Amino acid sequence: MNTVLSASATRRKARLDSLSAIEFPADLPVxxxxxxxxxxxxxNQVVIVCGETGSGKT
Structure with missing residues (x-):
């Protein structure tokens, strides 16, 4: 069981390490x-973000 958990933790760490940082252009209103x-x-469990198209909500 420990081997399975260790392998899973290793795969998770590899996935997280491979993610690039999210960057936004500084001029976006958001x-x-x-x-x-x-x-x-x-x-909060739910957050609704409202803004105009191109404001950086995504």
Missing amino acids: VQKRVDLARAIGE
Whole structure:
């Protein structure tokens, strides 16, 4: 059992290590609210973000 868990943990770490950092152009309106959005996501099960097309919601 420990071997299976260890192998799974190794695969998970490899997947996480292979992810590139998410970067946003600084001129997107949503960047100004990044800290507020991160806090809202951490404190709530559901967060609805509204904004115009091209504002960086995705």
